[in-house]
Amino acid sequence: MTYDDSPRRAKFFLILVLPVLSECWRMSAPLHPGYADDRVRLLIEKLPCRETQLNTLLALMGEPEQYCYPSIFIYGHRATGKSYVIQTLLRELELPHAVVSCVECVSTGILFEQVLLSFFGSAYSSSNALPRKPSLSDFIRLYRQLCVQLPATQTRYIILDKAELLRDMDANLLPGFLRLQELVEDNVTVILLSEIVWDKFRPNTGCFEPLLLHFPNYSKAELQQILARDTHPAYSPELYSSYINILLGVFYSVCRDLRELRHLAALNFPKFCEPLETGEAKEKDAHKLWRNIEPQLKKAMQTVYLREVSSVQWEEQQSAEGEVAELRGLSSHDHVELPYYSKYLLIAAYLASYNPARTDRRFFLKHHGKIKKTNFLKKHEKTSNHLLGPKPFPLDRLLAIFYSVVDSRVAPTASVFAQISSLVTLQLLSQVSHDDQLDAPKYKCAVSLDFIRAISRTVGFDVVRHLYDFL
Structure with a gap:
């Protein structure tokens, strides 16, 4: 049995030639005779500040009837144009595509049906439908049958938005989609859109490596x-x-x-x-x-x-x-339904956002020693921190302040971390760093002073005494 390394060689070839292709496209070289120049100009107008990513995608796609790379992984923060760019590109070039939101797919059967209906339409409806609980093998078998009836004249594209949710589905689903072109023997490319990096996305069992494309934050x-x-x-x-x-x-x-x-x-x-x-x-x-x-x-x-x-x-x-x-009343409520320790976590987050880190010793240690007020103030800190906005803080600082302000002794259990995640979900806290980096995640408090005062009154905590701006 011989080892076929052609996919790996093809990947390295694309990695080497992509920068050259992108530069040629930037210099207006006619790379794609199948696409009219006016369409490309229209795309550039519709997709401002994303010319680099657009050129890379056009270089990857090549001619409409040519085979594209089997899978592409596009990642970046939310609201960086990932979904909008790829959908606008495929729509303007009139290429067959299926857009599937993995949030809506509560089962694999729904995901499979959306793909088949988008590509084959009535041919899929009139043929034998998928079983009640279809597997990846059932999807591949039916896809190949429908390809015989409706062969592809152009590359078909499957866009899986929020693709990180695929990791919670069947173990063979993500590896199968990454090499779907080989399994169904059809000109199809799978594009995965995600907010996390590939190193955290990659299955532990190994899989076909997709091409990676990053969408950075807008300046x-x-x-x-x-x-x-x-x-x-x-x-x-x-x-x-x-x-x-x-x-x-x-x-x-x-x-x-x-x-x-x-x-x-x-x-x-x-x-x-x-x-x-x-x-x-x-x-x-x-x-x-x-x-x-x-x-x-x-x-x-x-x-x-x-x-x-x-x-x-x-x-x-x-x-x-x-x-x-x-x-x-827009930013505060008279009564807020939050768990007892979640209120203290929110108070600690507010203090960490609006107090300089070097003042924690003064506010939260009983024996902090003598601190001269002349050295305590710095020139750039004369401006109110509440006017400058909340500052990011690491998780360990949040927990240290929380254990200092809470009345009773609390053990650092999973419940405390779960309540922090709940505050982020409720958008009372905002996470300002990736949860996949090696160092601890950073947060910001997203509530106002009136809001935190209302919270503090319910637990009997004087938050103003612990704020640097009110010294």
Whole structure:
């Protein structure tokens, strides 16, 4: 029995030639005669700040009728354009594709049916359907039968969004999809979209190695360019671009999610334009416009990622009388249903976000020694930390503060870590680092001062006494 290393050689060949192909495409070399130039230009216009990833995908795909690489693994943070880029590319080039969200596939049968219906349609409906609990072998057998009836004239693409959920399904499912082209003997490519890196995704039993493509986070300049495209028809593009610049100046340090920033931009733009509608300012009066929108953006920053009210309710409360009292209720509740220790964890997270790390000894140790106040203050810390926004903190610092402020002795059990995960799920905490790195994960507290005061009152803890800004 001989060992066939052609897939491995093909992979190394693609890795070597991809940079050359991408550079040729950037220099407008006619790599793909099958694709019209106007389509490519339209794709570049629709996918700003993703030209590198677009060129790499086009170089991989080649001609529509040619075989593409069996599997491609695309990874990156949420809201970095992974799904949008690949779906727009396949839709504009009119290539056959099946988009499957693994979140919706509660069973493997649903996943298989979505793929077969997208590719074969009525031919699959009229043929023998899958068994009640189909296996990967049943899917491959039926796929090969349908390929005989409807052979592929172009490469078929299967896009599996949230592909990390495949690890919770059958053990042979992920390795099978990675080499599906070989198993079904058809011109099909599987594209996996995930938020985690391949090293953590790879099965322990080994599998066919896909090509890796990374989608990095958007920079501030790229976010400015993308968000400025959503201009308002009643105002000039220059005004909206200056508004986006103000918005990013406030929110970029705490939020880099494109979808969240776009939501915040649409929500607060009417308030930004109020002086223009009343005639109190003109479009060139940037200082007056900033002074009008500044309190609004500070209140909105306290509720980033929190959907305590809908957008319609937010706008109604802004226009109603008694704005101060109503706006305060947007970021805090009179009564919050949280477990007892989760409240202390949230308090500890707030203290870790808004207190400098070097002040922990002063606040949480009984015998911290003498600390001179002249040396305690630093020049750059004269600005309020609450205006600068929450700072990230490691997990060990959160637990150290938690064990210092909680009344009774708590053992570091799995329940404590589960409650931290629950706070992240509730978006009261936000994780700002990958959970697959070697060092401990980092978090930020996503609640306001009024919110944490309400929480502290329910457990009888004076949070203000432990905040550096109120010394």
